[in-house]
Amino acid sequence: xxxxxxxxxxxxxxxxxxxxxxxxxxxxxxxxxxxxxxxxxxxxxxxxxxxxxxxxxxxxxxxxxxxxxxxxxxxxxxxxxxxxxxxxxxxxxxxxxxxxxxxxxxxxxxxxxxxxxxxxxxxxxxxxxxxxxxxxxxxxxxxxxxxxxxxxxxxxxxxxxxxxxxxxxxxxxxxxxxxxxxxxxxxxxxxxxxxxxxxxxxxxxxxxxxxxxxxxxxxxxxxxxxxxxxxxxxxxxxxxxxxxxxxxxxxxxxxxxxxxxxxxxxxxxxxxxxxxxxxxxxxxxxxxxxxxxxxxxxxxxxxxxxxxxxxxxxxxxxxxxxxxxxxxxxxxxxxxxxxxxxxxxxxxxxxxxxxxxxxxxxxxxxxxxxxxxxxxxxxxxxxxxxxxxxxxxxxxxxxxxxxxxxxxxxxxxxxxxxxxxxxxxxxxxxxxxxxxxxxxxxxxxxxxxxxxxxxxxxxxxxxxx
Numbered sequence: 001x002x003x004x005x006x007x008x009x010x011x012x013x014x015x016x017x018x019x020x021x022x023x024x025x026x027x028x029x030x031x032x033x034x035x036x037x038x039x040x041x042x043x044x045x046x047x048x049x050x051x052x053x054x055x056x057x058x059x060x061x062x063x064x065x066x067x068x069x070x071x072x073x074x075x076x077x078x079x080x081x082x083x084x085x086x087x088x089x090x091x092x093x094x095x096x097x098x099x100x101x102x103x104x105x106x107x108x109x110x111x112x113x114x115x116x117x118x119x120x121x122x123x124x125x126x127x128x129x130x131x132x133x134x135x136x137x138x139x140x141x142x143x144x145x146x147x148x149x150x151x152x153x154x155x156x157x158x159x160x161x162x163x164x165x166x167x168x169x170x171x172x173x174x175x176x177x178x179x180x181x182x183x184x185x186x187x188x189x190x191x192x193x194x195x196x197x198x199x200x201x202x203x204x205x206x207x208x209x210x211x212x213x214x215x216x217x218x219x220x221x222x223x224x225x226x227x228x229x230x231x232x233x234x235x236x237x238x239x240x241x242x243x244x245x246x247x248x249x250x251x252x253x254x255x256x257x258x259x260x261x262x263x264x265x266x267x268x269x270x271x272x273x274x275x276x277x278x279x280x281x282x283x284x285x286x287x288x289x290x291x292x293x294x295x296x297x298x299x300x301x302x303x304x305x306x307x308x309x310x311x312x313x314x315x316x317x318x319x320x321x322x323x324x325x326x327x328x329x330x331x332x333x334x335x336x337x338x339x340x341x342x343x344x345x346x347x348x349x350x351x352x353x354x355x356x357x358x359x360x361x362x363x364x365x366x367x368x369x370x371x372x373x374x375x376x377x378x379x380x381x382x383x384x385x386x387x388x389x390x391x392x393x394x395x396x397x398x399x400x401x402x403x404x405x406x407x408x409x410x411x412x413x414x415x416x417x418x419x420x421x422x423x424x425x426x427x428x429x430x431x432x433x434x435x436x437x438x439x440x441x442x443x444x445x446x447x448x449x450x451x452x453x454x455x456x457x458x459x460x461x462x463x464x465x
Contacts, residue, residue: 001025001195004077006102008035008066010046010165010273010340011119011158012083017051018169020058022198028066029073039066047339047366050166074109079191081156082130083119092280093288094123103130107137110149115188117154121218121278123285127153127178127211152188154179155211157218162272163337172199175206178214219285222278223296228263229270230302236266236454237309246454247436266454268408268434269306271334271343276303307348310406310434313451315356317430318403323357326427328402330395331409331435332364332371339367341374345434346408351378353406354385361390363398365411396425404430410437419446 001024005016008030020026030036038045044052058064067073074080084098099120106116116134118127131153135144143149155178160168177192179185189208199205209217236246246266254261270276279300286293318325334344341347350360364371368391379386392398395413399405399422407414415437423429423446430449431438443450444458451457 001079001191002077003027003079003081003195004029004073005081005083005119006030006073006105007082007084007098007120008032008039008045009083009085010048010162011160012081013044013046013051013055014048014160014165014169015081015083015119015158016064017054017058018166019195020061020063021054021170024063024195025076026058026064027073027076028064029068029070030066031068031070033068036066036068047337048165049163049337054166070105071109074106074114075111078113079115079117079195080106081117081119083158086120086122086277086281088277088280091284093284094121094277094281096122096126096129099126100129100133103133104137107134108141110134110138110151112148113184113187114151115154115191116151117156117192118215119156119158121157121222121274121281122155122215123219123281124212124215126215127155150184150187152179152184153211154188154192155214156192157214159218159221162340163335172205175199176209176214176217177206178209178211178217180211219278219282222274223282223299225263226270226275226279226303227295227299229265229267229275230299230306232264232266233269233306233309233453234302237306239454243456244454245456249454266436267306267410268310268345268349268453269303271345272338272340273342276300276343307345308352309453310345310349310408310432311352311356314353314404314406314432317449317451321357322353325357325403326359326361326401327353328392328398328405328426329353329360329362330364330398330405330407330414331411332362333367333409336409336411337366339364339370341367341370344408346371347374347378349406349408349434350375350389351385354379354382354388359388359390361392361398361400361402363392363395364409365395365413396421399425401425401427403427404432406432406434407437408434410435419443419448423448 003019003024003026005012005028008028016026016028035045082102084102086094089095134151138144138149157176175196179188239246250264253259254264279296283293283296332346353360433452436452440450440455440458
């Protein structure tokens, strides 16, 4: 099938590359010429494991094309995926200007039946708005009732984890398709069935539903996962106060099959392009419908506070005034295997350390370049603070002369460092671990003053005794 993808961000690129991989003829459109230049030059504008190789293989096979030509993109695809950004607006609602502009472009150029697929994460009712924009553009062309210019709007939300997006797409646990049950909807259903047929050969993974339910499903899924994270973080904060070990608690409750282990890891808060934005958008949607989502409001509040937990631990040990103190920070991206800095806990942590007078040497194996760009914007109002932030050339380089190591992202490279060497290069053998990578007792035996999330601190003097 001939497929068009509008937008070459995480969702668009992964969707396009994976659909090309299973044999479809894919045209990827973006209005940003810089992105298209990178892609046509053999690069990828984002970091996603396996994506570069996947695109290269399908480009060589002639199954994927990148262009800024809107008319050509609409002409190409019988199915038009809209996979553009939906950033949060000032009030927390999803900004749909890019989605609606993509729909407008399709309406201006379409000839023949088109299935227009909302792949972007959009609030309930967006498909109806897209339908209205398409109808409006066809009316402007005098084609409002043309049988040769029919269309159907489908909701097909993505469930991709950054850092594992290619594998998630190629091995989906479910494919959600929302469509209207009418003549055009039936034709759209057949096209979507053909499109995803390779993923359903062993067993049926597709779940069909109405459009609004499909739109809602994406938000509800992310809200549930965010809720689990904030719940566990709140339990970890209580464990800190009562002397319990949140890792033992996690194993105890996760063994219940009704609960399970997924997304029950305590840490320094969630970030990224999905959870913060989608929780806010769902809260806003509820408010517009006259309802308060009190659980999700608490989820958001807990997460906001959780990003301050590490700094508060540091202040309790090192003092509120950190002038003259130097910290190594390992991990800048909001999660491993990505360079995404959106809502990353490291941004709050580093800003707080700098505001207290500290100097910081930061390291991330992938996100350093993006982090430099982000912190230049975050700290534009405070050039003196920005001057006290440096980006190390290596994981080891970040440690030199630091009063403590602070771990924010659970990269694999951080899970088993040379602790003997680490003690030698740190000014003080102290670790503040926002991801609970190490065992407190083992750290105490090594003579490292170790502070984690929701686990008892082992006093070195008591350990030695």
